[in-house]
Amino acid sequence: MKYTYYPGCSMEGTGRNYGESLVAVFKALGHDLEPLADFNCCGFIAYMSIDQAQALALAARNLSLAEQRGVAELVTPCTACQVVLNRVDDFRVRYPQLMDSVLSTMRESGLDYRGTVKIKHPLEVLFDDVGVDSMKERAKGKLSGFRVACYYGCLYNRPHTISEEHFFPTKMEEMFSGLGMEVVDYHLKTKCCGGSLTNTVEAVGLDSVFKLLQGAKRLGVDAIATTCPLCQFNLEAYQGRISAMFDEDVRVPVMYFSEVLGLEFGIPEKELGLQRLFAPPSLARA
């Protein structure tokens, strides 16, 4: 099957290996994952608080392009992009006046959006649609016994809906344990990674990262698996500094969940972009 994904800015920047590994994993499972052509910035979370209408217009343009091309499900790997794109439908219901004005402006430039595109995280696509059973067929047992902490961050499963799972998603755990990995009980899985506070209010941002790393490190994991580019960056980039700051060695590999899957499927590390990680996981133990 052919899937279209929305790369956003990170799949071509700090999260390049996320995009690369996703494409490789989808291919290994017999599916094509193609980028949405001519996409633009998602609208960015922080921009919403400065100019809602413009931020929503940016988001809606992407959805409009997807709708025009008959894309029913837009695969969105970055959970921040996912939140912003989801807001278009959310605001349509809650603040129809605002969305009407955004859409009528868009119509003047020949774009429209009827609300037919569903935003899906690749983890949902792989778990719900592809299924763990068909992944098992592709599995090589390379990571059997690999101790992994599943970390979703705060944005996966949001904006909050009626779902009772938003504080406690379990898809990654079920997938990895289904593939023979050793999934640890990591209660911090939806705690904040510090977000942009690692840049703006360092003391708060780095403290958040420390707690997450410490929790995983104490569980003796081989790696933390993430679903969000900003989480991955925050958790990985400051490890040396944080270990010194808090006087505790909290260095631990932090990978995208798709990279973990790719390793299990025996995809060459280069195709998964593993060389881009600061600290690739040691497979010696696996």
Next chain:
Amino acid sequence: MERNGHPKIGVYVCHCGVNIADKVNVPDVVEFASSLPYVAIAREYQFMCSDPGQEIIEQDLRDGLVDRVVVAACSPLMHEGTFRHATEEGGANPFLYQHANIREHVSWVTADGELATDKAKSLVAAAVRRVALAEPLERKQVPIDDHALVVGGGIAGIEAALVLANAGRKVYLVEREPSIGGHMAMFDKTFPTLDCAACILTPKMVQVGQHPNIEVLAYSEVEDVSGYVGNFEVRVRRKARYINEDLCNGCGLCIEKCPWKNIPSEFDQGLGNRPVVYMPFPQAVPRLPVIDREHCVYFQNGKCGACKKFCPRDAIDFEQEDKIVELKVGAVVIATGFKPFDASRIPLYGYGRFPNVITSVEFERMANAAGPTGGKIVMKDGSVPKRVGIAHCVGSRNQNYNSYCSTVCCMYSLKFAHLVHERTGAEVYNFYIDMRTAGKGYEDFYHRLMAEGTHFVRGRVAEITDVPQVPEEDGHLVIQAEDTLIGVVRRIPVDMVILSIAMEPQADATEVRRKFGMSCSGDGFFLEKHPKLAPTATLTDGIFIAGACQGPKDIPASVAQGQGAAAQALSLIDSGSMELEPNTAFLTEELCSGCRTCVGLCPYNALAFDEERKVVALNEALCKGCGVCVAACPSGALQQHLYTDEQILEEIRGVLAYG
């Protein structure tokens, strides 16, 4: 109108003190009314509902000046009955009366006096035209069965059954569990007096069990209900216990001899075990064991049968099957209680992951001397906790779960704090949003707990975790909450956490609601007829509700409702017969084409198709006068008394003809 000869209509316009007269020009309306066709007399009076006011109507009727009556006054909900009665007293049929509402519909809601007067005139014109076509009608008397059914054997149902039975009425008490007693039977102490729940409940249970007027149908469920107020027919499924009730004397030898004793006890919330043959608790009523078929080896491979071998009265009956019994009752009291909130739905509280995070119901069993730990408050490893946290509002006052307050949790949390403190000497931390201790003696209890040294932290628990941040937290559960009184986030390490879980509607509340023709409020609890003035009645006549099935409530409130609902049921079934409003549908058979549109629409099964004569047949005793069939009938064969097409059309003409 010709059909009624030359009607002589009397129109009486009420001032209602200043309520109407301040806005509506009453003399003007009276003058207008006198000019209408068939109006013989039009009068005004300060308070038509007063005795002299009614006397005016009665005298005019007696004097033969009028033979039909219109009163323009308040809402018919207030005084339609009053004036129908006055009409009857004056010697006319009470249904030759029409009410015009010029208070709620006019003077109270219309700012402009002239407009209000115009509107009052048009309503009077409409009422006059309609009453001219009114027909004399008879109220029907139906007999009422004086048996009563109580569904649910918790404290509310027990009370209701006792009140009805003590008044000499035969009561069937249906309970789905093997014993009556409900949630209260599980509890240790009761707030705020701390008397033991069993000590005050079990005497009541024994009374129920021994009462000559109460037939306890335990381990049974209502299958379906038909009929109507005063004459319900109820089918009850008596689930197979595999014990012959007539032979068993409750000696308990089968329980003792059953070799399979490791089934998690439902009554003990899985904290203790029970045998496959069991009674939920020692004081069970009826004193009859039940065989848990699912876990019984005999039912799996035909072996064992120890109970049967040892039973001295040969009461074990493996061949027993479910039985349906049919009951006829005049009134029903529903007291089906509540379901405790499933704490694992809030993953951040770690219930199910952390062994020492327990629910309030589990704590009740643990604190109970007859419970799995013999009343000792201990952790899973058997040691005594040194610090215990109690989280209020778990699943209550939370938009993600239940937005309502469960009303009882603050008080039972205080009770828990007292018990923990008394029996273990542990430090106790109560985390609350607001302290809600409204009730007689409740606030005093709160003050007593403060004096005992319980710590109160004002803030909803955000999370319970075993991930430590500082060395003091190592090896403990940590409760994190924002203390909103001092504005900081607190992390308090404890050994055990009790989750004060919400009260929710029973899982099958919707099904029960449907069976008895009730409604539910938005939160899923059964809906009362009026939130203030009819709290135990429902919108279906003859069906009453009591206790936590109507909404979260504590024991005193449940008892009060149980007694109240029973009194209501009693006043209904004691009247022997009842009058029905004659607003039922009636059928003109010659007009019926046999299309059967109406048959499927009738919610009360009052319409059936007569296959032989190819027309519908209407059972007026079942008809509630909802009017659905009348609206749907394409040929006008079905009409409704008090609301015939021509009466309604004439009323509309009256409104439109004016001005």
